[in-house]
Amino acid sequence: CTETATRIISGMNSSIDPCDDFYEFVCGNYISNTEIPSQRTAVNRFIETMMKLEGEMEHVFNTNPPTGGTQTPRAKMYYIFKSCKKLDTSEAIEVRNLRAVLKDSGFASWPKVPLATSKPRNQYNVINEQGWNGLFGISVEVNYFDPGTHAIFMDVPHFEPLTERAFRDLPNTGKTLYKQFIVAITKLLYPEYISHIGTIADSIYNFEVDLMTATTEDSRIDPEDNRKMKTLREVERLIGGLPWKTILQHPFQAIKTALRDSQSVVIWRLKYYQTVSRQISQKTPELLFNYLGWKRIVQLLPYTRSTLYTTYSQFMGSVDASFNKVSAQANCIRHLMKNMKFVFGDVYTSAYFNLDVSSDIDEMITYLKQSLISLIGDQQKNWLDANTRKSAIHKVEKMYQLIGYPNWIKTPRELETLYQFLPLVSSSMSYVSLMNMTLHNNFYAN
Structure with missing residues (x-):
C-alpha cells in the first residue's frame, strides 16, 4: 500500500x-x-504491468526447461513459447506452413472459384465440416437462467480482424483498405487464383457487411425479448433457416459426447441467429466456404512470421490507432496468456506468488468477516430490523473469497483435462501450427 x-x-x-x-x-x-516504449502506441500503468509480467514470464521459461518424462501442459507451453521465439522464417516457408494448417482445418480446396470441381454439398455441411468461427459465437457456459447448470450458449461471434464496432466505424478509405487486405493476403497464399481474387474478396466483404448489419440490428432489440432458453429439440423451430439440432450436435459427436433433446440451449441474440440463418440459406455453399476460410486465415495471421505477419500488422495499424505494431516474437507471452491462460496462471503463480502471503490474507479476511458479523449482530445498532440483520449475517458467512487465483489451477489433473486435446508438441514445429492445435484444443475442451 x-x-x-x-x-x-x-x-x-x-x-x-x-x-x-x-x-x-x-x-x-x-x-x-x-516515455512511450518502442513499438507501442501508448503507455499507462496497466501496460507497464503487462510488460513487467511479460519479462517475468520470459525469465521463467528461459530458466525452467522441461525435465523430460510425460509431456505436461507446462511442458507443452514451454515448447510453444520456444517456437514463437524463433527468428523470422522466409516467406515461402511461412506460406507453406499456413497452407498446411488450412488443409488440416478442412480448407485444402480454399478458395472456391466458379469453375471448381470440388464444391461443398450444402450450407449446413459447410458449417459442420469447416466450423462456425466468424459466423456464430457458440460455446458451453454457465446457464444464465439456471446458474447451477451449464448450457450451450449462442451469442454473436468474435469478429476478426475487426470487431463489429471497428468495422461499422470504418470510413470509406478504411473499407477500401480492408478489401485490399483480403486481396493481398489471398495473393500471398494462393497466387494461382490471381484472376479470381478480386471477385472472391468482394463476395467475402459483402457477406461480412451483412453479418455486421445483422449484429447491429440485433443490438437494438430489448434483451428481454431477445434472450431465450430452449431445449435442443426446440431450437430449430425457433430460429429456422438451418438444421440447428444437427449443427449443434456435430462438434459433440467429434468427442463422443451425446446431446439429449432436453439439453438446455441459451440463445442470447435470437434476432441475429434468425437473420443470419435466413441469409445463409439464401447464399451459395461456395460463398459460405470462402468466408469461413477467410475467417480461419485471419484468426491465424497473428501467429505467422514473415510477410503475412507484416501485411497483417500494417493493415491493423492503419485502421486501429491502438494496435501495437510489435515484432512477431514480442507477442509470445501475450498469446500464451490468452490461449493457454490456465496453465499460464499455474506457472506464473508458482514462480511469483508466495503461499505464506496467501495464508496471511486468508487469515485477515477471516478476521474481517468476524468483525463485520459482530458489527451487524450488535443489538444496540437499531438501524437494522431483525430480518435484515439475519439476512446480512448469512450473506457475510457465505461470502466467497478468491485470493489471487482459483486453487484448482494448481491441480495437475484439472489442467490435464483442459489440455487433453492438445497432442505432443515440439519447438521445431511451426508456431502457427502449434497455435492452431491449441485453438482446436480450447474449442473441444470447453
Missing part, C-alpha cells in the same frame, strides 16, 4: 490547480516523465 501511494503521488503534478486541469493534476508528472 505504501509503495502504491508513493507511486500515485510521484505521478501527480501538485503545482496545478485541480479545478483548472484535474487530469494534469493527477497524471502530469507521470506523462512528462514517462
Whole structure:
C-alpha cells in the first residue's frame, strides 16, 4: 500500500490547480516523465504491468526447461513459447506452413472459384465440416437462467480482424483498405487464383457487411425479448433457416459426447441467429466456404512470421490507432496468456506468488468477516430490523473469497483435462501450427 501511494503521488503534478486541469493534476508528472516504449502506441500503468509480467514470464521459461518424462501442459507451453521465439522464417516457408494448417482445418480446396470441381454439398455441411468461427459465437457456459447448470450458449461471434464496432466505424478509405487486405493476403497464399481474387474478396466483404448489419440490428432489440432458453429439440423451430439440432450436435459427436433433446440451449441474440440463418440459406455453399476460410486465415495471421505477419500488422495499424505494431516474437507471452491462460496462471503463480502471503490474507479476511458479523449482530445498532440483520449475517458467512487465483489451477489433473486435446508438441514445429492445435484444443475442451 505504501509503495502504491508513493507511486500515485510521484505521478501527480501538485503545482496545478485541480479545478483548472484535474487530469494534469493527477497524471502530469507521470506523462512528462514517462516515455512511450518502442513499438507501442501508448503507455499507462496497466501496460507497464503487462510488460513487467511479460519479462517475468520470459525469465521463467528461459530458466525452467522441461525435465523430460510425460509431456505436461507446462511442458507443452514451454515448447510453444520456444517456437514463437524463433527468428523470422522466409516467406515461402511461412506460406507453406499456413497452407498446411488450412488443409488440416478442412480448407485444402480454399478458395472456391466458379469453375471448381470440388464444391461443398450444402450450407449446413459447410458449417459442420469447416466450423462456425466468424459466423456464430457458440460455446458451453454457465446457464444464465439456471446458474447451477451449464448450457450451450449462442451469442454473436468474435469478429476478426475487426470487431463489429471497428468495422461499422470504418470510413470509406478504411473499407477500401480492408478489401485490399483480403486481396493481398489471398495473393500471398494462393497466387494461382490471381484472376479470381478480386471477385472472391468482394463476395467475402459483402457477406461480412451483412453479418455486421445483422449484429447491429440485433443490438437494438430489448434483451428481454431477445434472450431465450430452449431445449435442443426446440431450437430449430425457433430460429429456422438451418438444421440447428444437427449443427449443434456435430462438434459433440467429434468427442463422443451425446446431446439429449432436453439439453438446455441459451440463445442470447435470437434476432441475429434468425437473420443470419435466413441469409445463409439464401447464399451459395461456395460463398459460405470462402468466408469461413477467410475467417480461419485471419484468426491465424497473428501467429505467422514473415510477410503475412507484416501485411497483417500494417493493415491493423492503419485502421486501429491502438494496435501495437510489435515484432512477431514480442507477442509470445501475450498469446500464451490468452490461449493457454490456465496453465499460464499455474506457472506464473508458482514462480511469483508466495503461499505464506496467501495464508496471511486468508487469515485477515477471516478476521474481517468476524468483525463485520459482530458489527451487524450488535443489538444496540437499531438501524437494522431483525430480518435484515439475519439476512446480512448469512450473506457475510457465505461470502466467497478468491485470493489471487482459483486453487484448482494448481491441480495437475484439472489442467490435464483442459489440455487433453492438445497432442505432443515440439519447438521445431511451426508456431502457427502449434497455435492452431491449441485453438482446436480450447474449442473441444470447453
